[in-house]
């Protein structure tokens with residue numbers, strides 16, 4: 319197989335961007351994208367770029383597209399990452415929610431699930447004495463391998479780097495080098511392999527009281543970032559909360575949210 323040209327790399331880059339929001343900078347085309355593409359083409363025995371590309375764009379759900387996405391997404395995550403958000407959820411947001419209803423929380427993207435289980439642990443800990451709140455957490459991610467791992471509930475040491483030891487002991491069983499989450503914590507969560515730009519499938523998940531969308535929008539172009547934020551707006555109940563990563567903001571031209579500053583974090587409320 320010949321080396322891929324800049325034209326071919328940009329064609330793939332633009333396709334990924336259009337479909338997923340992820341924008342790979344020019345400077346990363348040669349070192350990052352071309353290596354991954356060459357490996358995938360070899361694995362599926364494509365010699366000509368044209369054949370590979372035409373097969374891949376036959377549909378967003380082709381094996382080739384999924385393979386590409388599984389390779390270019392950055393799935394770095396760990397338990398209680400940006401930990402202030404979990405105490406904002408339990409101490410500030412929770413008291414404002416209607417506890418007569420089952421509380422619905424979305425983690426989009428959830429990557430390998432650490433965020434979903436951190437939310438679960440935080441709410442269980444908060445409610446341990448009264449056991450009054452009912453809640454469900456839905457995790458979605460475009461990376462199919464990440465979702466598979468999230469469902470397995472088994473994590474390595476790296477995921478535990480900021481996990482309080484008492485919670486590790488309370489909610490996990492050690493299996494050699496790995497940690498398996500208690501079965502109880504897998505009962506009120508669901509995971510889906512989904513693209514946040516697949517508005518139709520996103521809509522089928524229903525509406526949510528709280529949406530966590532942390533550390534995904536940073537990989538998007540401005541246009542796609544705004545598009546994703548508007549999808550989250552659509553999926554929030556009136557008065558629902560949107561929590562972004564520390565480095566992320568809702569564009570100031572989007573006036574649909576009220577912005578709050580809690581514990582130094584920006585939290586958005588659907589007007």
Ligand SMILES: C[S@@+](CC[C@H](N)C(=O)[O-])C[C@H]1O[C@@H](n2cnc3c(N)ncnc32)[C@H](O)[C@@H]1O
Pocket residue numbers: 337338339340391392393394395396399426427428429430433458459460461464512513514515531532533534563
């Ligand atoms: C760095 S992880 C963030 C995980 C977690 N929210 C956290 O903050 O630790 C970013 C995730 O965004 C996912 N992602 C990127 N584009 C996406 C899209 N269009 N739809 C759904 N997930 C996407 C990637 O697969 C990756 O798992």
